[in-house]
Amino acid sequence: MTKKRLIYINLDGFGKYYYDQMSAGKEALPNIKKLVKRGVLFEQAYTGIPSITVPMQTGIVSGCYSDRTGNCDKYWDREANEIILTGRLNRAQTIGETLAEEGRTFVSIQQFALEGKGAVRGRRDRLYTEPGGDYRIRFSMLLKLIRENVIEDKGTVYEYPEFPEAVFLYIDDLDSVGHNPPWCYADSERKRVDNVCRVLEGIDEMLGEMFNSLEEKGLFDSMYLLLTTDHGMISYRGKSRLGDFICALEEWGFRVAVCKEGKVEMKDYDILLTSHDIQCQMFLNEKSEDLRAMKMEALKKCIIKLPYVETVMTAKELADRGVYRDYADLLISPAEGESFSLYPLDQEHLYATHDSLHKKCQHIFTAMAGPGIRSDYRENSLVYTKDLIPTLAYCLGWKQPRDATGRWLTSILREEMER
Ligand SMILES: [Zn+2]
Structure with a gap:
């Protein structure tokens, strides 16, 4: 049996409404649609609270939210009478740490929630690398790894005998543009959303290249793919x-x-x-x-x-x-x-950010595909981002992260997998 593997891509700030608006166009986002056709589109995927990057990225890789991770961005310490910022805190075990325990090789391309939590800079078998730059640079690193089994990181070359068991890729362009910063400022909500959609088109092209490379290398059929995010975005004035x-x-x-x-x-x-x-x-x-x-x-x-x-x-x-x-x-x-x-x-000024209970911030894009997962399937029940990694660990036969409270989404599995 071929070895099962995972590529988990997190597109920071990918609100479901961006996808719904774009996917109505017949030609739009052909590669995300290809992923959806191959697997499951979660119509009712929601993030946790607060819908802020570090708490939510941390929550996804640990399969639980701040009741276990401790990371809720900020809270009031009653005893000390102080507002405490939680920074990068994560008290829970991550999927990176369980992979390390099991001796599985993996690479994190800027998925910072794994840095020091399973992934280590300079360590080939569980590499953390931070190329910076935009999505093209980070995707290129992944493409080289698929095509040549090599990661080149700031002058050091890491060679892999075969594609690692898991690759985590973090991309934050949708979030950066979505925040409506001065370098791409839009004076209306319609234009702001347009700006994000243009970036999404570029990312979709890179996904296409990734699919082609996986097919060329014969890795596509045994690969689990997860495309999700930490929150959406909303504007205010x-x-x-x-x-x-x-x-x-x-x-x-x-x-x-x-x-x-x-x-x-x-x-x-x-x-x-x-x-x-x-x-x-x-x-x-x-x-x-x-x-x-x-x-x-x-x-x-x-x-x-x-x-x-x-x-x-x-x-x-x-x-x-x-x-x-x-x-x-x-x-x-x-x-x-x-x-x-x-x-x-x-x-x-038109501001935009995402710490809100509004649907535009909470309702997010999520799709998943892989062996034993239903294809061309719409899941209409409510799921949370903390359910995704536990479900994939189950599919891949990996140990569950110790503190995970997420559910196994068995309704997306084909019958033989459910058993
Ligand atoms: Zn974010």
């Missing part, structure tokens, strides 16, 4: 709603503190607020957990009525989604176009 929100809370009789990071300076407050950019994390300065939960339920009913608020989640609801317990007592996500930014905003 005009003033931050943080001021309005503080006014509302003060009118209801609360003393409100705001802290971006570090020590909370204000003394004697009832409510603490922080924000990544769009959504607002709220903490109640109340030691009793029961009392806190009760007050938050009551507050939720009031906050949801504010005109600029779309979704409010309690700590309990967040915990059910696998979010770290100290992430927030209430998470408040605004309507599209609004934000709870902590920074002064240029009123005319």
Whole structure:
């Protein structure tokens, strides 16, 4: 039997709506469509909370979210009275670490969530390499590995007797352009989405080259392919709603503190607020957990009525989604176009980012193919990004990452695999 292998490509910032808009065109994205035809398109794939790059990339490779990884971008340490940033923290085991334990050879091309978590710079059998640059440079590295079994990294050549058992490729061009930075600034949402779609076309071409090379080398039929992402993207314009929100809370009789990071300076407050950019994390300065939960339920009913608020989640609801317990007592996500930014905003500027519970950030593109996986199949049930690696580890006969809480998506398997 031929050895099964995996190529996992993460296209940072690949909201499902970009694909839905483009794929309506008959000629568009022929290679992503080829992957979808060969395997499964997840129509209802969702990311975790908060939908921010490091927590979500970390979550995918560990098959669990911040209740296990500890990485939720920022949280309030009640004892220290400090907003803590989680940086690259990951307390959970990654798929890179299980592969290393099993002595399997793999390569991470800039999938940074594996760096020091299974993958190591300069170590051939579990190489971490960071070529930088755009998708063309990173795909070229993968293509050379497929065609010549070689990785060239800053002057060092790593040779492989055969294609590694797993390759992880991280590409962030959709995210960079999607954020609408000055070098490709679009003054309308339509133009911003257009910019992202043009990049996606370029990436699709590279995927085509990858498929051709895999076919030429006879690797295509035994290869598992995963194409997914960490979050989508949403734009906003005009003033931050943080001021309005503080006014509302003060009118209801609360003393409100705001802290971006570090020590909370204000003394004697009832409510603490922080924000990544769009959504607002709220903490109640109340030691009793029961009392806190009760007050938050009551507050939720009031906050949801504010005109600029779309979704409010309690700590309990967040915990059910696998979010770290100290992430927030209430998470408040605004309507599209609004934000709870902590920074002064240029009123005319079109901003775009992704820490929001809005569908444009949460609903993501995901497709998977490989031996034993159904082909030309649409999966319509709700799946989360944390389910993907556990499912693939199951298919490939690999050890599961120790802390994984993701489900095995058995409905996408052909009958013989399900058994
Ligand atoms: Zn990202």
